[in-house]
Amino acid sequence: MSLTVNRAGLGARRGDGPAGWLFTLPVIVVLGLFMLVPVLMALWVSFSDWTGRGSPLAPGTGFVGFENYAAITSGGGLAERNFGIAMRNNAWYALLVVPLQTGLSLGLALLVNRAVLRGRGFFRTAFYFPSVTSSVAITVLWLFLFSTSGAVNQVLSWIGVNGPNWFNEPAGIVHVALGNPEGPAFLTGSDFLGVSWWDWLSGPSVAMSALILMAVFTTSGTFMLLFLAALQNIGPELDEAGRMDGASAWQRFWRITLPQLRPALFTVLTLGLIGCWQVFDQIYTGTQGGPGKTTVTPAYLSYEAAxxxxxxGQGAAISFVLFAVIVVFTLFQRWVLRERDASKRVEKRIAKGAKA
Structure with a gap:
């Protein structure tokens, strides 16, 4: 009898297969038409000499291989230098935004998760509000604050810092702090992607630094909610056990809370990293890459090239190189934050002890 029931249940599950595919078919068709097909066409464009007129699949479009990729990575011309400048700018942007927004969002989540905090709903709404505001509106307002007659320059003038054109300084903040020195020969004499290593180490410009602060200000609220949801899934008995063992607040956070936040931390870092390497609208509506191309990003450069x-072809090639960069960093991040198997480490230690 039990065998018959199991077979009947198995047959019913097999019969659900065609019905499941039928229900998911509309979504598959929509994603295929509006996502997969355009991506494949853009990939073809990156290997072709398409002029933008007519269909990329027209007979007149020729296959040029990796010429477009070579032009932006090893061509030695303006295309390579522009791509190198964009990669340098975006590298500093991601390097500063991701840790700052992650740390700030985690701190805000810990703050609003405290039971003793009064008005927690108000603070959660206030911290999250910049995330739901239009990025274009925030960019315009932010640039107004940093303009020549803006509030930032007015405040700086009160403390004796008079320099209304400091926002248009094309040098990086590291070089500005050092007094714009020429740099050693071993850094200025060699380059990567058409940009000298000395310029790679110059840091973000003042304008890019302002955009970095704006990104941290507008995105921390969203990631705060992710951390807050993860914190509320941690049982209070773990923290109580740490208190009974005499652990300090920092030890309880580092040894108990933070390991439980590993999935949320991976999500926040991944989304933050992807968002940083895809920044476009703030540049397009704000600085247009200025001053002196110090706020150009690969996403904006792809748009400008195309x-x-x-x-x-070069615009599409920049997009796919950017895609490869995001995938590599995401995989590396996943490897760093992977779950370590404690039992395997114990076995390795036992094996080493037995050999000794």
């Missing part, structure tokens, strides 16, 4: 310079 729609302004009509170099559609």
């Amino acid at each position: 729609f302004t310079d009509q170099a559609w």
